Amino acid sequence: MRLSLLDRSRTRTGLPESAALPHSVARAEAAEAAGYHRFWAAEHHAVPGIASGAPAVLLAAIGARTRRIRLGSGGVMLPNHRPLIVAEQFLMLESLSPGRIDVGLGRSLGFTAPVRRALGREEVTAEDFARDVAAVRAHLEEEAEVTARPAADRPPPMHLLATGSGLDIAARLGLPVVLGGPVLRSAELPERLGAYRRAFRPHRGSVPHVMLSADVLVADTDAEARELALPEAWAMVRSRRDGAFPPLESVAAIRDQPRNAREAQRLEETLEGTWAGSERTVAARIGRLMETSGADELLASGATFDRAALADSDRRLAALLA
Template sequence: MMFPQVRLSLLDRSRTRSGEPDEAALGHTVARARRAEQLGYHRFWVAEHHAVPGIASGSPPVLIAAVAARTDRIRVGSGGVMLPNHQPIVVAEQFAMLEALFPGRIDLGAGRSLGFTPPVRRALRRDAAGPDTFAADLAELRAYLDGTAPVTVRPRLDRPVPLFVLATGRGLAVAGDAGLPVVLGGPALDRDGIGEELADYRARVRAAGAQPYVVVSRDVLVADSVAAARELALPEAWALAAARTTGQFPALEPVDPGRPLSARQRTVVEDAVGRTVHGDEAAVADELRDLLARTGADELLASTSTFDRAALGESDARLVRMFRRDG
């Protein structure tokens, strides 16, 4: 097999699409999860974004319950719950309930990101200039989950919910000192020193008496050719360019070759497409092999979206075939 030691999972952000109501995005998330289970993906995670026009998922626990209720075997979780927005005990109660309802299938990925814009941060009662309490919040959450906190969350479980840390550079050290699995994505994966940072993470985990586990998250699109895959990457890249220049992250739109873009927007689009692993199966396999070799990752969490749902489904299927194929 091409990637015999690496698990393959999906992150779906419930991206909205122009001309459709938001609930259509949530319906597609559930449908994609059912298809991911049929294809053999290991996990299916959902996201937390508040008041973002392009994303319908603001409450991971509710969406996880919907996905888990419509699937049978695949692990379902959050990529992630943003601890600055919540009391740790409430998060622990939500995920303990999910684990009780869907035993052995629930994951909790926890991150530290604040709201997308100042008005959203105010609505969440968060101050970007406030103290960073992520490490303390994570430790408190973990204590509730493993039953060592001063109070016992209900329902009480005889097993902890697996806890993952969504990390940037600083988060790697937090995850390592806590002895927890880490999820790493975005520009952090392209830093020159990422190999050394991950080596430090692994050393910290082992010093904490645990085994390191690294999940890398990357946008991946597989099509008949590089040109076809690039076209699939453009709607997400255009949305990112709009967000960088207008402050609004919009719904996905169909590809328009004549779309007018400023010089700054063109730069953002090309950068975003360049960070997407895209192409035919051979090209994608080569790039993923390099990524997995550089990071020594145990799992790939593909986080792709595009306007064309049928093409996205075909890309999901091709990616699974690549991981299973004898090489």
């Protein structure tokens, strides 16, 4: 099973938002040294706690500082872009870092209604999304009405971030699929992945490929790992309370903040959804899910306030699955 890393360029209290971007570059360099297969950058627009609104720009910087690790988007949210522009950006990245670029495409719109209005797209149907995905591929493979430049000898592979109808689209187009969130805890996961594999229509020799994405944090003990997960979990709780996703805060600062019974329950539920624990605990959880899903790859996406602890967690996870 391959191991990859998804980074959201999380901002942190006490630091300028811009610091999150060199932090992402440094994390990618460390991921390459630790043996990770891919390093993907997320796309979020006008979110206070996330600095990465343009994955292609960040990936260009990371490509200049790495040599082997694959780089991609997790993902470019296609409703916000025209297919030609996406193809041009990733063909440029492929030219700068040959043979290392992935195009991860997602369907999510903006975080809030004002952001969606600013992006100019407030809704998108599954078929609209499928057409745009096919259009990106046509541009990458020089089969569209116009040719995206610079042309590549081997176009970067595409991956689909999918839930619900996204699995059907990925199977129909012969694309690898990335799944995360509550779907990983669903009893229907094996059945849905089986349907994807059975319905898969190969494209230029492609085969079904399943990547599971989860927040994973590793420490000496389960209790220490749970503390690492607290800043991200508390940010999720605050986003539901305040309507804005905040920067990561320290564990000490979070402990001093009052919370009502509903917020305490939501915090506990969010922590339960995180794969946080000792090496033994995390290995067991990964093993159980991989056995039931038959997944080919794990895309770890953990984050915490303490960057040194996060770097240690990344190293431990890589060593665990080496």
